[in-house]
Amino acid sequence: MSWKLFMLLVKASGLTLVISGVSILIGLALGFVICAGLLSGTRGLNRAAELFVSFFRGVPLLVQLLLIYHLMPALGINVSSTTAAIVGLSLCTAAYQAENLRAGFGAVPRGLLEAADMCGFSHFQTFRRIRAPIALRLTLPAIINEAVLLLKASSLVSVVGIVELTRMAQDLASSTYRPIPIFASAGLLYFIICAIVAGIGALYERRQKWARR
């Protein structure tokens, strides 16, 4: 396999990285909002958040992507296929991140919040200074895990015509008749990107001295 072909794959993996990177960030932010809904005492918000999570967890991502890709123009929203893909990936990953965060918030020991209470913290102060940082820290491995899963799941957006890493590999494989080295290279690139994301997560985790026992 020529160096030129490999560089085409590297370039395409740039698009993979952008699409999943943006989706991971939007998904995390949206996940926070959904999580607030899951934890909310208001029944309406609660139900809406639960419905959101059960839909996006219960329907295959491939089906979601095809649905969003066709639904948006049908609703008169004209967006590029890249935007449609990011919307689909973000919504899906938000559902999982919301569940991750919910578990994290639930795992913050009650006593730590009582200590904040006794030190005079308001609800919001407790949330900002105690609850959220601890929940985030407890959730970090699960959040990184979901980010890596999303990175790999982004290969599905090739079905809506985006020439990211997987689609590029398919195109090159069919035009050169050399599928094995090309798909092997694509796999290697995915592996490297995921290793980097996991590495960043591990680094961040290690920086948190307080986790050490």
Next chain:
Amino acid sequence: MNSTVPAIRISGLTKSYGETEVLHGIDLEFASGEVTCLIGPSGSGKSTLLRCIAFLEEATNGLISIEGEALGFAMGPGGNRIRLPQAEVRAVRSRIGMVFQQFNLWPHMTALGNVAEALVTVRGMSRSDAEARATRELERVGLGHRAGHYPAQLSGGQQQRVAIARALALDPRIMLFDEPTSSLDPELTGEVLNVMRQLADDGMTMLVVSHEIGFAASVGSKIVFLDQGKVLLEGSPTEVFGKPRHPRIDQFLDTYLDRGAATLI
């Protein structure tokens, strides 16, 4: 004592969880400067009573006042209890410091951070002023050299002393201790009790739930013995532990004999 208004007044306090009533009408007063030890068998309601005084649990009935000011509930004009707004609860509660059995230090902050946090977030002090104050408090409990350590890097006894410093930094008028040494090995218990003894000598009003009978007898100015959700006895250590003894106290102390604690009395 040195004030006519009691530090804490509890009247007609009951606490139920569902159908089960665990505290049956408690009436108690604690004078300022007094060190009161709440003792009694497990399940007697000691910790629940302390948590009601901290307003971490809401009493089902009855009133609590801190230095004359109603905490959480006040008597309305119609003789019915009314819940006070949370801001008022916070204001009255700011006179109380609390130390927990499980320390409850915030794991993502250093010892210094734990002590300085509320000074910055709640009291609005600058970070550097707060840290200067926090350093003094850590030195007071003998942990100036551990300021930069995270809770996970400290022993249980050190963690509990940081927790005491955290409470003291907020200038409480009253300190509540909920079984402060129950999750420590005997070796580490001493260092925490020493800090508490020092605090008592400095004249702090203290309410201590503890199984350390020796500490209660030697440091306590008053002993309250709770049994099955009621105050069975209250008085000075000599009155409660001296002879002739209430048979229930005898029976309770017997459980400590094998640990040699009763010989301290």
